[in-house]
Structure formats: C-alpha cells, structure tokens
Amino acid sequence: MSTRRINWYKYAAPANFYPLAGKMIPFFTVVTVLLFIIGLYVGFFVAPTDFQQGESYRIIFIHVPAAWMGMFLYVLMAVYAALGWAFNARLGSMMATAISTTGAIFTFISLVTGSLWGRPAWGVYWVWDARMTSTLILMFLYIGFISLQASIDDPRRADRAGAVLALVGLINVPIIYFSVQWWNTLHQGATFTARSFTMAPSMLSAMLILMAACWMYSIAVVLVRVRCIIREREREAPWLAEAVA
Amino acid sequence: MGGYGFYVWGSYGVTLVLLGGEVLMLLKRRRAVARIAPEPKVETRKAKFEAAMVSDKL
Numbered sequence: 001m002s003t004r005r006i007n008w009y010k011y012a013a014p015a016n017f018y019p020l021a022g023k024m025i026p027f028f029t030v031v032t033v034l035l036f037i038i039g040l041y042v043g044f045f046v047a048p049t050d051f052q053q054g055e056s057y058r059i060i061f062i063h064v065p066a067a068w069m070g071m072f073l074y075v076l077m078a079v080y081a082a083l084g085w086a087f088n089a090r091l092g093s094m095m096a097t098a099i100s101t102t103g104a105i106f107t108f109i110s111l112v113t114g115s116l117w118g119r120p121a122w123g124v125y126w127v128w129d130a131r132m133t134s135t136l137i138l139m140f141l142y143i144g145f146i147s148l149q150a151s152i153d154d155p156r157r158a159d160r161a162g163a164v165l166a167l168v169g170l171i172n173v174p175i176i177y178f179s180v181q182w183w184n185t186l187h188q189g190a191t192f193t194a195r196s197f198t199m200a201p202s203m204l205s206a207m208l209i210l211m212a213a214c215w216m217y218s219i220a221v222v223l224v225r226v227r228c229i230i231r232e233r234e235r236e237a238p239w240l241a242e243a244v245a
Numbered sequence: 246m247g248g249y250g251f252y253v254w255g256s257y258g259v260t261l262v263l264l265g266g267e268v269l270m271l272l273k274r275r276r277a278v279a280r281i282a283p284e285p286k287v288e289t290r291k292a293k294f295e296a297a298m299v300s301d302k303l
Binding site for chain 2: 018049054055056058059062063066101102105108109112113116117119120217221224225227228231232235239240
C-alpha cells in the first residue's frame with residue numbers, strides 16, 4: 001500500500017494555501033475564457049431557434065447557469081463557514097467570505113435575466129411566484145451575510161456570526177429547488193432531470209458549457225479574493241510579517 | 246433576435262457588466278492589498294535549490 005497521500009491538513013493553513021491558490025489561478029482563468037467563447041458560440045450560432053419562444057429562449061444559456069451557481073455557491077459558502085466554525089479553521093471562514101460576493105452576483109444575474117425572460121414569455125417582469133420569491137430570499141441571505149460580516153470588527157467573531165446565518169439560511173436552498181414541484185408556479189419545471197432532456201442536444205450543450213464556464217469563473221475569482229483576504233487578515237502573522245520585513 | 250433583442254442582449258449585457266465589474270473591483274482590491282502587505286516571498290523548490298547551490302560554492 002502506498003504511503004504517499006495528499007496532506008489535506010497542510011493546505012488548511014493559509015501560509016500553504018496562498019501559493020497553491022496562486023498557481024491555480026492562471027489555469028482557471030484560461031479555461032474560463034475558453035469555455036465562455038465556446039459556450040456563447042454554440043448558444044448563438046449552433047443552437048436552433050425555439051419553435052415556441054423564438055429567439056427569446058437564448059436567455060436560458062445564462063439564466064440557468066447563473067441560478068444554479070447562486071444555489072451551489074450558497075451551499076459551498078455554508079459548508080466552508082461551518083468548517084471554519086466547527087474546527088476553528090480560519091481558511092474555511094475566509095473561503096466562505098470570498099464566495100459570498102460571487103454567489104450574490106450570480107443570484108442577482110439570475111433574477112435580472114429571469115425578469116427579462118419573463119416579460120416576453122409570460123407578459124410580466126415579476127410575479128410573487130414561489131421560485132422567484134425564494135430566489136429573492138436567497139439574494140437577501142447573501143446580502144445579510146455580507147453586511148453582518150462587514151458590521152463586526154473582530155474577524156473571528158464576524159466569521160462565527162456569518163456561519164450561523166449561512167447555516168440557518170441553508171434551508172432556503174431545497175425550497176428554491178423543489179418550489180416548482182411543491183407549489184403551482186408560473187415558473188417552468190426543471191430544465192433537465194436525470195431521466196429526461198427536454199431540449200435539443202445543441203441547446204443542452206450550450207447550457208452545460210456555460211455552466212462549466214461559470215464554475216471555472218467562480219473558482220478563479222474566489223481564489224483571487226481569498227488571497228486578498230489572507231493578505232489583509234494575516235499581515236501581522238509571522239509568515240507574512242517576516243516576508244515583508 | 247426576432248424582436249427580442251432588448252431582452253436577450255439586455256440579459257447578456259447585465260451579465261457582462263456585473264461579472265466584468267466584479268473582476269475590475271477585485272483587481273483594484275488586489276492592488277490596494279499590495280500596498281498594505283507586499284507579496285510574501287514563498288520558498289519554492291527552485292529557490293531552495295538555488296540557495297543550496299550558492300552556499301555550496303561559498
């Protein structure tokens with residue numbers, strides 16, 4: 001049996017994670033740009049016009065990935081915040097803080113693009129429908145998390161308060177996901193499930209490629225932000241202070 | 246865009262502005278951070294090797 005294992009604990013230390021994150025950023029940046037170019041090309045030049053909605057359906061290629069990222073990033077943020085809180089791992093809390101801004105932006109994009117799609121599809125920009133209302137609550141949870149952390153001076157106390165809020169708010173994620181099944185909503189059902197694809201293959205691939213692009217984008221941006229947070233918070237720590245001196 | 250230009254380009258425009266804005270704000274923050282805490286010198290394997298070579302010559 002091999003004795004060589006990745007020492008995960010090593011990278012829980014900001015001093016070790018900082019250079020690792022620095023090495024990963026260029027890779028994720030390049031992949032993000034390539035995937036956005038390919039995804040947008042397939043979405044606008046390969047995917048056919050929808051027989052019911054005409055060209056307006058092309059909003060789906062950014063709306064669905066943004067909505068998914070809003071939810072995924074919230075779960076990820078809550079998990080990191082919980083790790084930071086439970087194990088007193090400050091990098092976990094820093095990751096949660098770094099993710100929150102990007103998650104809020106994607107949630108906002110999903111609300112705006114959904115509204116712009118709602119007008120041609122349903123005749124209205126906004127209705128107080130279960131999915132839209134629960135997504136709006138998600139947006140407020142992100143804003144609450146960011147403002148709560150910003151209002152507390154001591155970073156570790158801010159981390160703990162944020163973790164409580166993030167974990168309590170986690171209940172909203174399954175509500176968003178299942179809202180189209182639990183309530184009779186104006187919003188359409190899931191775009192695709194494990195059993196059935198309801199779209200043409202080129203439409204589906206454009207959406208999946210842009211989904212991957214949004215993931216890569218999020219990773220790149222979060223890594224840059226967490227490096228900023230590490231340097232801001234740890235500048236008094238020996239590993240940084242010595243380097244500066 | 247078959248009469249849907251405002252909605253389609255509006256959606257992609259908002260996305261571009263928000264994601265582009267996020268990247269710009271982040272680059273600004275990175276520059277601000279660099280002023281208060283310069284880039285830490287991380288000991289790479291190459292740097293360690295070069296340091297060892299120098300000390301050998303001495």
